[in-house]
Amino acid sequence: MESTSSLPESTNPDNTEPDTHALELLERVAKLEDSLTNLQFILAHDASGESLRIKALRQINDYLEPRIKNLNAPLLAVVGGSTGAGKSTLVNSLLGDRISRSGAVRPTTRTPVLAVNPADEPWFANERILPELTRLRGAGYSEGHGMERHDALLVVPHNNVPRGLAILDAPDIDSVSDDNRALAGQLLNAADLWIFVTTANRYADAIPWEVLTEAGGREITVCVILNRVPSGAETDIVPDLQRLLAAKNLDPKLLHVINEVPLDEQQMIPGERLEPISAWLNSLAANAAERQRIAEQTLDGAIKRLQDDVRCLGEQAEDQDLQLSALAKIATERFEFTLGKTTEALKDGSLLRGEILARWQDFVGAGELLRGIEGVVGRIRDRVGSFFSGKPPATHRVEDAIESGLHTVLVGEITNAFHDVDRSWRNTPIGIQLLSSLPAHRPPKELETRAADTIRAWQKDVLEMIRSEGAGKRKTARIAAFGVNGVAVALMMVVFASTAGVTGLEVGIAGGSAVVGQKLLEAIFGEDAVRRMATRARTMLETRTQELIDENSAVYRNEIEAHLQPEIVQELLNQVKPLRGGGYKA
Structure with missing residues (x-):
């Protein structure tokens, strides 16, 4: 290639301002970038989700924003291709200088090398394009500028690069290194045009054509270099390759053939073999239009490709939300x-079996109170009082039971x-991922303590209700005769008094024992009040139970809510529409 020193000086990027249309498009792209930044995919390893999101963000940062800001900035031509195709050798040969490492050891190019005309260097010296890559400056690989780094870009000013054009030597698209492959894809997506290098024996490989298909879909100008072609073999290969290029929406006229020839003493391709390519690049650099x-x-x-990617991301995020829901x-x-199960246990009489029933019977004197409770209120109070005299009331045993x-x-x-929720969630990949983020102990270690606190709180609720309902003098006296705790225990027994689940002999025992409490409460408060108090006590217990259950189920609910993103999904689907009108010229 030839220096274009006779061209006017390149515009300083700091002195350029985008026009009104570009500003509007930049604003839309910036909003889209915010939405993509906030978008989260739970399965980060899923290439169809997180990888596409990162790709879209890089497309915005590496190419769209800098190019929208100035269409007149120098073109970035990225030299890409398969392992061993001769990319670095081609770049060195075009410039007549070894700025990029080449050789038999693979992979050779790790840190990408960007050759620019010194007058164009301001366009590439900062983070205007490829902002994630740290800028290194030097004369080439031999100067030793961290050539093993995948997070850097070596900028090499060179007078043989025509102004208006920059040439970037990228890593192999099929490298054995994951980092190399990822970086190669990122660099190609940041390019204005591609110089794609392949060889006579590898031009039909699958991986290069995946990349070229992407280029055709994005309408990128691609100059294909068919390298190291045995003399005479181009007669069969070139027509086939041209057919393949045309089928992928790539211009077959931009195909250049380099026959297999010995490299010179500097390991470069003889200059006469590169004249057609150099002429095309020079003419392009000299033609601003x-x-x-x-x-x-x-x-x-x-932009059109970004629309498709964003639409796909929106649909995938929407599907993720459906799975989360x-x-x-x-x-x-x-x-x-x-x-429902706990409420059923409260209603079916099953709690009156066993220990609770035994402790209650101990409390009421194995039925003696029942036989004497048919008299007037005064007789009931006297009988209960005499029952408790001489021995401590055993209410705490009933409460404990x-x-x-x-x-x-x-x-x-x-x-x-x-256990059931965990088992169900493990049937889906997203569920498995969410479970891995939850506390290891499910149920939590403090469940037993919190359950005990819940029951004691309910018992306290009942005591407070007894005190509130018995505020009158007569009721206070009657409650005092039986004891507040004794009255509260009686009300708790009434709450459990339904015998739907109690059978056989237990019906008489449990039902009869509950009647004792019922009669006792009616003697103090009246029948209607007892019915109302029992309903209220049951409701309070169900409310306390609901709070405990909600407290424990929140571990799942909070994890789901942390990943649901309906607003972002809607933003993505809506933001595709303003871009859909036809890209930059919309």
Whole structure:
């Protein structure tokens, strides 16, 4: 190539201002960038989600924003291709200088090398394009500027690079190194045009054609270099390659053939073999209108491709939200079932079996109170008073039995709910990922303590209600005769008095024992008041139970809510529309 020193000095990027249309497009792209930045995919390893998001963001940062800001900036030509195709040798040969490492050891190019005319260096010296890559400056690989770095770009000012054009030697697209392959893809997406190098024996490989298909879809100008072609072999290869290029929307006229020849003593291709390529690059650099046409075409194609990518991302994010909602429904319904099971245990009389019934019978004197409770209120009070005289009331034993029975039900049902939700979530990849983020102990270690606190809080609620309902003098005196705790225990027993689940001999025992409490409460408060108090006590217990269940189910609910993103999904789907009108020229 030839220096174009006779061209006017390049415009300083700091002195350029985008026009009104460019500013509007930049604003739209910036909003889209914000949405993409906030978008989260739970399965980060899923190439169809997170990788596409990163690709779209890099397309915006590496190419769209800098190119929209100035269509007249120098074109970036990225030299890409397969391992061993001769990319670095081609770049060195075009410049007549070894600025990029070449050789038999693969991979050779690791840190990308950007050759620019010194007058154009301001356009590439900062983060205007490829902002993620740290800028290194030097004369080439031999100067030793961190050539093993994948996070850097070596900028090499060189007088043999024509002004208006910069040439970037990229890593192999099929490198054995994951970092090299990723960087090669990023660099090609940041290019205005590609110089794609392949060889006679590898031009039909699958990986290069995946990349070229992407270029055709984005309407990128691609100059294909068919390198190291045995003399005479081009007769068969060139027509086939031209056909393949045309099928991928790539210009077959930009195909250049370099026959297999020995390299010179500097390991470069003889200059006469490169004259057609050098002539094309020089003419392109000298033609500002053609450079702008290529820039507009590539920009327009990049915007259209971004539209497709964003639409796809929006749909995938929407699908992720649907999957999350399905997992949330599983957890919600299972814990709602837990509430139903605990409520059923309160209503079916089963809590009156066993320890609670035994302690209650101890408290009421194995039925003696029942036989004497049919008299007037005064006789009831006298009989109960005489029953308690001479021995301490055993209310705390009944309270402990009630607490123990309720505790067993609550802890057991909530524990079962945790196990069932975990088992269901493990059936989906997203569920597995979410479970890995949750606390290891499910149910939590403090469940038993929190369940005990819940029951004691309910018992306190009942005591407070007894005190409130018995505020009158007569009621206060009657409650004092039986004891506040004794009256509260009686009300708790009435709450559990339904015998739907109690059979056989237990019906008479449990039902009869509950009648004792019922009659006692009616003697103090009246029948209607007792019915109202029992309903209220049951409601308070169900409310406390609901709070405990919600507290435990929140571990799943909070994890789901942390990943749901309906606003971002809608933003993405809406933001595609303003770009859909036809790219840069819209």
